[in-house]
Amino acid sequence: MSDNTVYRASTTAPVNIAVIKYWGKRDAALNLPTNSSLSVTLSQKSLKTHTTASCSASYTGADSLLLNDEPEDIQSNKRTQACLQLLKRFRHDIEVKNPSAPKLSTMPLKLVSINNFPTAAGLASSAAGFAALVRAIANLYELPHTPTQLSLVARQGSGSACRSLMGGYVAWRAGTARDGSDSIAEEIAPVSHWPNLKALILVVSADKKGVASTAGMQTTVETSTLFKTRAESIVPQRMEEMEAAIHAKDFAKFAEITMRDSNSFHATCLDSWPPIHYLNDVSRAAMNAVETCNRKAGKLIAAYTFDAGPNAVIYYEEENEKLVAGVFRYVLQQVKGWEGEYGAQIPSNEQGGLEAKTVMTLKAGVSRVICTGVGDGPERVEEHLVDDRGKPVRI
Ligand code: DP6
Known part of the structure; x- marks a missing residue:
């Protein structure tokens, strides 16, 4: 049978x-x-x-x-x-x-x-x-x-x-x-420990496909002279400091380590041979905008970080939403992504002292935004993508 x-x-x-x-x-x-x-x-x-x-x-x-x-x-x-x-x-x-x-x-x-x-x-x-x-x-x-x-x-x-x-x-x-x-x-x-951490993702259109992370990291390990120090001494100390910052909900410390570590990672990419470039002018405009928000506030209220590509992820605390995400909302009001639970609550601010060139570069280079925040792990769901006879279904 x-x-x-x-x-x-x-x-x-x-x-x-x-x-x-x-x-x-x-x-x-x-x-x-x-x-x-x-x-x-x-x-x-x-x-x-x-x-x-x-x-x-x-x-x-x-x-x-x-x-x-x-x-x-x-x-x-x-x-x-x-x-x-x-x-x-x-x-x-x-x-x-x-x-x-x-x-x-x-x-x-x-x-x-x-x-x-x-x-x-x-x-x-x-x-x-x-x-x-x-x-x-x-x-x-x-x-x-x-x-x-x-x-x-x-x-x-x-x-x-x-x-x-x-x-x-x-x-x-x-x-x-x-x-x-x-x-x-x-x-x-x-999440419940520090639930008010938010993230704004600026999706940046890249001209060409960059180096895939698996290949890129191998090149860095093999050729970068900066890399050894990063792996052996810089990161271990940062891990301890970052854990302490998270436990204390110390955003300024969290922000400093986040930005420095992103910069350190991209420095080892640039130090690789052949050099690896993940950041572009739009990424640098995003960094500049974050630095301006922080300067205006007189303390670190926003932190950028970049993975193996030009997209910017900007972390901030909900109480500073207007001063951080609000500035980007003002500048990038024409792009998609401000709708939805996280985006809808972001109040549009004014230009926030951003330089004209930064504004122009962001406007020209950001194709959409994703508004989000810290969240939970995997969730079991009963919506199956395969029916009870084994056929794929769309839901
Ligand atoms: C820059 O996890 O994509 O996003 O293990 O080779 O699949 P593989 O690499 P992957 O690398 C991610 C690198 C990164 C930094 C990070 O997420 O920590």
Whole structure:
């Protein structure tokens, strides 16, 4: 008798933006970092990946992934394979201990995933993507693992993904073990500890596709003379200071470390050979605008940070919304993204003393904004992207 049961589990997972950057691997095969990093998980009201994991004895063929309606080649993707093999092994252990448990580990997986943000926005979606994939399969397999234990799996998909398995403020400890068993992510403070941290993302259109982070960080490790000092002494001290700043909700300290660490990371990129340029004139105009807001306020009320691309992420506290996001709203009122729960409450300010050139560059180069704030980790949802006969559905 054939069993047509389709097993399903779904989750959403957030994007995270690091305030102390992961850049550099000490082991590329296990995806182990050269330094610890720390990030803020962003609200899923603004940005999320929704993934359904399903399996059935009636499915034929290999494991498959449909991402934003397009089939992905996961067979030749070593990183996805590493995640799937580990999760199947964990499920297999459960099946060995409990012979009446359905043999899910032997069934083909059908994974369907959608991002609620446009891929064209140029936002790194690999963190939310791998976190959602790992969390959805862990739910499907009913694994007893904690988010920290699962971070070991997600890390192998994409380093930054291990930090998207938790909400609030998350540290990824580099660890020292050769097998990576202590390279894990842990929540250092929940959203409720410091809920009024907001983020404004300026999406900047890049002329051409930049160097992918995986390749870029390898070039930096191999060629930058600044990099060693960053990894060995600068970041370890910053991790301690940043954790203290978060625990104390000391925004000025948080802002200083965030900006200095972004600058330090981009300095090692420029110090790589061939040099890697992620920032452009629009990114520099965003930095300039943030510096002006801070100067006008007489203290640090805004912090910029940039990943492997020109988009700016600007952190600020809700009480300073008008003085920070309000200035950008005034300057960029014509661009999309001010609608929605986070954006609608931002009052338009005036130009805030920004130089004319900065205003012109921002107006010409920012294609949209995303208004968001600190948010929770993955959430289990009952909206499945696969129906009970195994067919993908749109919701
Ligand atoms: C600049 O996590 O994309 O965003 O592990 O090779 O997949 P891989 O790299 P990835 O790198 C992210 C780098 C960063 C900084 C950060 O998020 O910490």
